[in-house]
Amino acid sequence: MEDNQIASLMDHNGTLDPACDTQECPVKQRCQEQREALPREPHCVICGRYGEYICDQTDEDICSIECKTILLARHEKTKNPRLNPAPLVKIPTNDECFYVKGNNKTDLGGLTSIQIESLRSKIELCIKGTSVPAPVLSFSSCYLPEKLEKNLESAGYVIPTPVQMQAIPAALERRNLLVSADTGSGKTASFLVPVISYCSSIRLRHVTGQKNPLAVVLSPTRELCIQVEEQAKLLGKGLPFKTALVVGGDPLAGQIYRIQNGVELIVATPGRLIDLLTKHDIELSEVSILVVDEVDCMLQNGFRDQVMRIFQALSQPQALMFSATVSKEVERMASSMADDLIFISVGKPNRPSNSVKHIVIWVESKKKKQKLFEILMSKQHYNPPVVVFVGSRLGADVLSEAIFTATGIKALSIHGEKTMKDRREILRQFLTGEISIIVSTGVLGRGIDLLKVQQVIIFDMPNSMEEFIHQVGRASRMGEEGTAITFVNDEDKKLFRELVQNLKSVGAAIPKELANSKYLSAYGFSQPRKRRKYGS
Numbered sequence: 001m002e003d004n005q006i007a008s009l010m011d012h013n014g015t016l017d018p019a020c021d022t023q024e025c026p027v028k029q030r031c032q033e034q035r036e037a038l039p040r041e042p043h044c045v046i047c048g049r050y051g052e053y054i055c056d057q058t059d060e061d062i063c064s065i066e067c068k069t070i071l072l073a074r075h076e077k078t079k080n081p082r083l084n085p086a087p088l089v090k091i092p093t094n095d096e097c098f099y100v101k102g103n104n105k106t107d108l109g110g111l112t113s114i115q116i117e118s119l120r121s122k123i124e125l126c127i128k129g130t131s132v133p134a135p136v137l138s139f140s141s142c143y144l145p146e147k148l149e150k151n152l153e154s155a156g157y158v159i160p161t162p163v164q165m166q167a168i169p170a171a172l173e174r175r176n177l178l179v180s181a182d183t184g185s186g187k188t189a190s191f192l193v194p195v196i197s198y199c200s201s202i203r204l205r206h207v208t209g210q211k212n213p214l215a216v217v218l219s220p221t222r223e224l225c226i227q228v229e230e231q232a233k234l235l236g237k238g239l240p241f242k243t244a245l246v247v248g249g250d251p252l253a254g255q256i257y258r259i260q261n262g263v264e265l266i267v268a269t270p271g272r273l274i275d276l277l278t279k280h281d282i283e284l285s286e287v288s289i290l291v292v293d294e295v296d297c298m299l300q301n302g303f304r305d306q307v308m309r310i311f312q313a314l315s316q317p318q319a320l321m322f323s324a325t326v327s328k329e330v331e332r333m334a335s336s337m338a339d340d341l342i343f344i345s346v347g348k349p350n351r352p353s354n355s356v357k358h359i360v361i362w363v364e365s366k367k368k369k370q371k372l373f374e375i376l377m378s379k380q381h382y383n384p385p386v387v388v389f390v391g392s393r394l395g396a397d398v399l400s401e402a403i404f405t406a407t408g409i410k411a412l413s414i415h416g417e418k419t420m421k422d423r424r425e426i427l428r429q430f431l432t433g434e435i436s437i438i439v440s441t442g443v444l445g446r447g448i449d450l451l452k453v454q455q456v457i458i459f460d461m462p463n464s465m466e467e468f469i470h471q472v473g474r475a476s477r478m479g480e481e482g483t484a485i486t487f488v489n490d491e492d493k494k495l496f497r498e499l500v501q502n503l504k505s506v507g508a509a510i511p512k513e514l515a516n517s518k519y520l521s522a523y524g525f526s527q528p529r530k531r532r533k534y535g536s
């Protein structure tokens, strides 16, 4: 090894190697020679192994000369993106043939920095953070395991969506991310692709030993967890990638058994995961990625303490945080949780989806049912399958029965009081077209990919504009057109200001009762003042 290479690597104690005070232990040349990091030890910023050394030029933790070279090349590339990507390295595997460049790094796809900026602006990508990798135009530029690429293709994912173009390469570089993108824009695969890629590459490198979980996805509802786990299974098919679902309602024993038999990913609701960790011996010390889906909801009172407990129980995992609605407050909390965070936002943040046609109807509470029945019986306005959102569990049960009695259309209700078995069965019937109307509380409001939903009816306005945006988002996935019909009256006055702003931003008509409401100005929204002329 060159003297200057040795001199340019420092271990964390300021000596050459922490394992011995003498210079007998040579500096590790190759990343494969380095061991995995133990809890609370530094991680190599390139490959995630034990970050035994500090790079003298960047002050970052690295495990070997090899990773230092990649790190410096990466810095160089950010300064000069025209440089050629490093050559491909083929690594031998068991049943899986997959290629990595360096250590699963993405390349710049030959794009110049001007092209990168122009691409970002075309797909309305807004980035905050340092050394952000370039977006990719295809999944193949990410050097994913071959089988993962095939699975993406089989799932119909031909090209990445805008959020995937930027979030996947950044996550593959093991960066902490906060991502805000429209409902239905493909955020789930934005985190699952890097998770599956990371987990399977670790397993392919270390074929023996205990298979402790390597990644955790936290989601607020059981339905969402089920959906994420199903998508993870689909995309991870044929790879060394097993999943465990940890949610309330399903027997705990089965969940523990599955984890103890070796899984790569746990998809969990926070409460149930804490339950599992406190009462049972589940080893999470190897978890290197924590995904917090619906992060705005997860950092609110109620979930925040649980999420923070899980985060602190892990050893400095890479944090990937996603939602369609990310406020400044969430941005601040996320930055305090994760170092050197990249904030990616796609499109106009915190706005209802543009692909949804909005119809807002002013209707007094006691007339809402009648109005709903009229819509459901009108050939022109009823566009099944439909999700009707209401504010309470009882309301959901009562309304679903009333719909059947008044219109003859079978409707089922779904809410947190129903058993997991019932909730699964109702979703199954809905997805297979056996029933065309679901009346739901907020449980289906977030994330659930009700693929064929054409119409959402917001019967009761939710408590916040964020929830409204998520509920409306169920009507349109991947830019397909859908309709959201919202009932509004004076009982929703607290949301008038934000509602009007949001509706204006997507060009929706505003009912005159809402536009002229005294509560608009009472809650701080007023018409622009006429300019007064001075001096005449």
Ligand SMILES: Nc1ncnc2c1ncn2[C@@H]1O[C@H](COP(=O)(O)OP(=O)(O)OP(=O)(O)O)[C@@H](O)[C@H]1O
Pocket (backbone or CB within 6 Å): 156, 157, 158, 159, 160, 161, 164, 181, 182, 183, 184, 185, 186, 187, 188, 189, 323, 324, 446, 447, 448, 449, 451, 473, 477, 478
């Ligand atoms: N690259 C892609 N090509 C084609 N379809 C895709 C692609 N990525 C995702 N999809 C599909 O788009 C739909 C919406 O994706 P997804 O559920 O991940 O949206 P989301 O952004 O998480 O929405 P929400 O905020 O509502 O949770 C899904 O049916 C998914 O299978």
